[in-house]
Amino acid sequence: MGIIALLILPLSACGVGAHAAEVDGHAIYAVDVQTSKATDDDGDWTVHGTTKAPDNAKIIVTNADEDDDFFGDLGGEAANNPASWATVHDGKFSVNIDPISVAYKSKYRAGDQCKVQLFAITDYHEPWTNSTIAKKIATKAVDKFDSTTLTLTSSQAEYFNGLDSDNDDDEDQDSSTATTADSSDSDEPNAESESTSDDVAETTSSSSKISTEYTSALSKAEIYATEMDMSKASLYDQLTSASGEQFSAAAADYAISHLKGVSWNANALAKAKSYQNDMAMAPAAIRDQLTSSAGEQFTQAQADYALSHLS
Template sequence: MKRRTLFALPVISLALLLTACGGSSSNSSSSGNSSSSSQEKTTEVYTTKVTSIKVMPDDSDWKITGTTDAPDGAKIAVTQLSDDPLDMENSCEGIDGEDGTGNASWPKVKNGKFTALVDPIELVDDPDNYTKVGYTQKAAVVAISNYSKSWPDGLTSKAAKAINKANPKTVKFTLSSSQVKYIDSLDDDDSSDKSSSSSSSSSSSSSSKTKNYRTDVSYDSLARDPKTYKGEYLQYTGEVMQVLEDDSYTDLRIAVNGNYDDVLYVELDNSILHGKRILEDDLVTVKGVSAGIISYKATSGTKISIPGLEATEITDSGTAPDDYGE
């Protein structure tokens, strides 16, 4: 009996030791998983303030800029709000592939600011509406942090629910005549050549670069009947009276043919300047889409309304001759 008792003691002790070690290991593992789980970051939705919405030259996209309290790296999403998360899709992308690959990617927050391109076809998502000049679509513009999905994956149902829960204010996106014309031109290209998507894309790109800009519309005609020419591709030459610049856009007031009574307001994206600047007194030839009448306030507080042009091309010939316009 003693011999059996003595023999059993180390076995029991060994069993107890193994149980203790196993329990300790299990508890340690559980503790580690709990710690890892607690460190996982949850997706958060931040509201934004859109400060500018402009139509890109030779394209149908809206270019938006804005500010937000979201941290650096948060992804910007633009979507219609819906009670059904499955109906909510992202309609924006970064500028020239912000992921460094040149491919479409999420626009991201940097130093509290962001810039994004919004596709009207994706946002409106209805052929009966995205071919109507002046049609307005409301959409939420939000920033999403700790969101790991790539741009092609879009918004998950969980992310869409989080956006709805944040209850963001919506922004109005209004279709311009140049956007509708561009979208119509895509339809024309598709119907004329359906052999392949690449040939259609090439045709569309070629079409946008070979537009015929009218030179027969006088300033007087444009000023008197702006509705008739709104959306038309026009060309004017004149002397720069004033330059207003920011990081993304440049606005000019031009004296057409040197006549300071015939002032044209020109809006252009800085991308078409290729790093150069337009200066006052320069002689320029500008091509673009008639924007109807542009109104602004003079320093005296007086409201001034003049014809406007959304520039797609500009040629700067340097300082205008002293006798230009005489």
């Protein structure tokens, strides 16, 4: 399937026409969505728009429903530089939006709608790997600015449902293999049936290969997150690094998005205790190690939590 255009439905909100607001020491700005499309390669929505925010302001994307479990979770990245913040340049921005991050469903259907809140923010220094934004900020944006509704296409629904179909694919592949074996044992094999069976097996194998990468990445992510207490950023690097697991960026995104029961604060605390007990490090040195890009790559907030809970 090719690229499919999406419906963009502006929803009424308080403060229509307002361009900026102040919250928690930040200036947040409304954005005007110009175009949107769904892509087949990784299932994202790609959104282009304009804003009155200054250059280098970060583009925030989260679920716009304050009652939704995903409210405050972040789901955007730079369209031209994955795994980094989308930012404003000359009043314009381009952002990829991951449906899994802003509206995870166990089953996706074409036509499913997701109300997202997009806005720009200044003086926001959290790393892109921080998966949430303060709900106080997100709530202010929802109250002040319009939200946008994005509609899931059939190709997106097929793509995301396929990520979790590994078990079904394996069963289909086993069945196809058995059929082929039976045909080979026959005294008078049907050439057309053999060809069809081979085609099915090849197609199933290809589908299984795609989904297996994602599930394998998730299995590895669970080990690194729960047994090695990695931060989100270091986990992403480990999964995608040429000297690490060598998964694709899309597989790593899927894995991290599907981790269950992982607390990055708890991981930071576990690492801090290890540095304190095993290496007798001072609190300042522990903080540096926890937050360093060459170290554990936890966020400042996660390091604060860890240090405040050290005994």
